[in-house]
Amino acid sequence: MSDARTEILSRIRTALGSSTPEPGTVSTAVPREYRSLGDHAPGAAEVLDLLVDRLEDYKARVHRVTAADLPALLARLLAEVPASSVVVPAGVEGAWLGALADVEVRTDSREAPLSATELDGIDAVVTAARVAVAETGTIVLDGEPDQGRRAVSLVPDVHVCVVRTDQVVQTVPEAVRLLDADPGRPQTWISGPSATSDIELDRVEGVHGPRTLHVALVS
Amino acid sequence: MSTFLGMPATRAGRGPSPDAAPGTLGGVGRPEDPLHWGATFPHAAKAALANEQLRRNLGNATSTIRSKRARVVGEVPDWEALRDAGSAIKTDVMARLPELLEALERNVTARGGVVHWARDAAEANRIVAGIVREKQADEVVKVKSMATQEIGLNEALAEEGIAAVETDLAELIVQLADDMPSHILVPAIHRNRTEIRDIFLERMADAPPDLTDVPHELAMAARAHLRRKFLSAKVAISGANFAVADSGTLAVVESEGNGRMCLTLPETLITVMGIEKLVPTYRDLEVFLQLLPRSSTGERMNPYTSLWTGVTPGDGPQEFHLVLLDNGRTKVLADEAGRSALHCIRCSACLNVCPVYERVGGHAYGSVYPGPIGAILTPQLTGEKSDLPYASTLCGACYQVCPVKIDIPSILVELRAREVELAGSSPDAADRVWKAAMKAASYAMADGARFRRAARLPRALRAISRHGVIRRLPFPGSLWTRSRDLMEPPRQTFRDWWAEREDDR
Structure with missing residues (x-):
């Protein structure tokens, strides 16, 4: 009896019969007539408005600020929780947290990770982002030092995500092209807070992931 | 009730109807074979149609999701171009499957993952149980996965003393009630909030x-x-929505965050994936991550999509196993007419628009893959004789909404033709009557005068109709009314009405 790998591959070749093309050839031309670019450049006013609309539609809370006002905004959002502790990935700009008062700041990295139980005891997380897609209201984190390990943006109940306006593209293909540079990075695409529609298809926001998602859109 | 189920023959049942199942909470129990359980479709459908609560739950749910989908699909100007691309990518994947699977294996391995191959359900279950045992875990958390439903993984693990905990809300509901899923996306769609409480x-x-x-x-x-x-x-088990051959990246699309929990927190992750779930390049995700959420939950994007490639040191599971599952898929691939059933991305849009599914629900199909896609995929995967190709009105709505343009109605017709050919070699009573009826019809229709006389005959049936419907004909007509109602024939044939109208002018 051959091993499973050999047998499955041979079953497939038999199933395809003579229609198996030479390796490396694309047997069917894939038509890509769909939009690969948006109507507006990344960060354009129209694109930002669209992102805000989409995010709010899925109950994320969006705040538009200047870089100078970001620390004050973060301090206010954490006070609102109220958060006595916050975790940040080690690569987050220190200045962001400059206005915090009475909040314990924990740092997390691949080299010095907090345990899941420790993260569960922390009230909020602040991360950066890699790219955002306006049309779908999506923010992508790719695990780089300013975005953190995947567990960090998952376990705390409040996620504050800082997105620069020049990171906002209009369409999904624009974001994919950017991410395609490093497809091996662990990615999390986030579109609003966690949600379920499993009970009579009624949407309920906030299940296992962070129940509150704040997006700080920084110009 | 006048749903024409197009069922020429019924066969002996394979067990109790869903309604007669054990359990105080109305669960149907866990079957031996997740692709083939319960009564035959005509019997199960009849029982389901009598369950008003079920029909109310389903009617509400499917109409809600249909309108959500229509709204978000309507706002995408290049939707048809995306469908064309999705369909072509999947056709290409099937044609190059050996090469792409080898590339996936190579890339996952290069990034620290371990790839396993499983010819059938038993082999896949053995592999998974072996890994869990090695980790000395007696409980695993699970992300909703059709592949693991299909192979009955939870039951197999239970036999090994391992508890598999479903973490998707609907799967949890189904598991707690000792029930079976009745929908690909919303497995507890047959339950309302009171039942869930x-x-x-x-x-x-x-x-x-x-x-x-x-x-x-x-x-x-x-x-x-x-x-x-x-x-x-310590151990999590998931399925996969997509696997990228040229990067070794796996993708799971979800809403609640239970997927992220399972894919991120445990030390060991085991992913069970059908061999057809591939896409050739990372770029292809730009097509499917647009098609899937809008077709599936009717959202512009689902709340969470996780993508990972092998093991990332210091982030997420440090041990990753990928189990590539055949379990009948190569049989489907061998069938040139039905091959495109493997293009399915499990969005469930076809279930939500299907007039048959909406009325009978998922359990009547006796498979973890219900609805239109289940009606073609299930018999092809099992290779068994099946009633499911007849569980359709051939209205074509499923084809219209399919994000990868699987021509489900044509495949259904092809599968029906094969059933008829099969019956031709060893006809039963119903097949013989059917043939005789066709012969008689052909004789009557061959001559105008004969047809005129023949067309008047059904008027006699008005005597046995009640409220415009004939529920049961005497034999051999009973073979027809066994699974359908017949509308009362009109007082006057069209020809007679036309002749009278001409006379009056």
Whole structure:
């Protein structure tokens, strides 16, 4: 009896019969007539408005600020929780947290990770982002030092995500092209807070992931 | 009721109808074969049609999701171009499957993952159980996965003393009620909020005793129940929505965050994936991540999509196993007419628009793959004689909404033709009557005068109709009315009406 790998591959070749093309050839031309670019450049006013609309539609809370006002905004959002502790990935700009008062700041990295139980005891997380897609209201984190390990943006109940306006593209293909540079990075695409529609298809926001998602859109 | 199920013959049942199943909570129990259980479709459909609660639940749910989908698909100007691309990519994948699977294996391995191959359900279950045992875990957390439903993984693990905890809310409901999923996306679609509250109160030890049936409260009870398990689990098991051959990247699309918990927190992750779930390049995700959420939940994007490639040191599971599953897929691939059933991305849009599914629900199909896609995929995967190709009106709505343009109606017709050919070699009574009826029809229709006389005959049936419907004909007509109602024939044939009209002018 051959091993499973050999047998499955041979079953497939038999199933395809003579229609198996030479390796490396694309047997069917894939038509890509769909939009690969948006109507507006990344960060354009129209694109930002669209992102805000989409995010709010899925109950994320969006705040538009200047870089100078970001620390004050973060301090206010954490006070609102109220958060006595916050975790940040080690690569987050220190200045962001400059206005915090009475909040314990924990740092997390691949080299010095907090345990899941420790993260569960922390009230909020602040991360950066890699790219955002306006049309779908999506923010992508790719695990780089300013975005953190995947567990960090998952376990705390409040996620504050800082997105620069020049990171906002209009369409999904624009974001994919950017991410395609490093497809091996662990990615999390986030579109609003966690949600379920499993009970009579009624949407309920906030299940296992962070129940509150704040997006700080920084110009 | 005048749903024409197009069922020429029924066969002996394979067990109790869904309604007669055990369990105080109305669960149908866990079957031996997840692709082939319960009564035959005509019997199960009849029982389901009599269940008014089920029809109300399904009617509400499917109409809600249909309108959500229509709205978000309508706002995409290049939707048809995306469907064309999705369909072509999948055709290409099937044609180059050996090469792409080898590339996937190479890339996952290069990034620290371990790839396993499983010819059938038993082999896949053995592989998974072996890994879990090696990790000395007696409990695993699971992300909703059709592939693991299909192979009955939870039951196989239970036999090994390993408890598999479903963490998707709907899968949890189904599991607690000792039930089977009735929908690909929303497995508990057949349950309403009151039933769900009752299930939680009876089967979830830590459910608050004053739990109401408000969906938000039910979701919070599930959150509290699963939180501890997520934080302590050593092994997680998932399926995969997509696997990228040229990078080795796996993708899971979800909503609740239970997927992220399972894919991120445990030390070991095992992913079971059908061999057809590939896309050639990372770029292809730009097509499917647009098609899937809008077709599936009717959202512009689902709340969470996780993508990972092998093992990332210091981030997420440090041990990753990928189990590539055949379990009948190569049989489907060998069938040139039915091959495109493997293009399915499990969005469930075809279920939500299907007039048959909406009325009978998922359990009547006796397979974890119900609805139009199930009606073609299930018999092809099992290779068994099946009633399911007849569980359709051939209205074509499923083809219209399919994001990868699987021509389900044509495949259904092809599968029906094969059933008829099969019956031709060993006809039963129904087949013989059917043939005789066709012969008689051909004789009558060959001559105008004969047809005129023949067309008047059904008027006699008006005597046995009630409220415009004939529920049962005498033999051999009973073979027809066994699974359908017949509309009362009109007083006057069209020809007679036309002749009279001409006379009056």
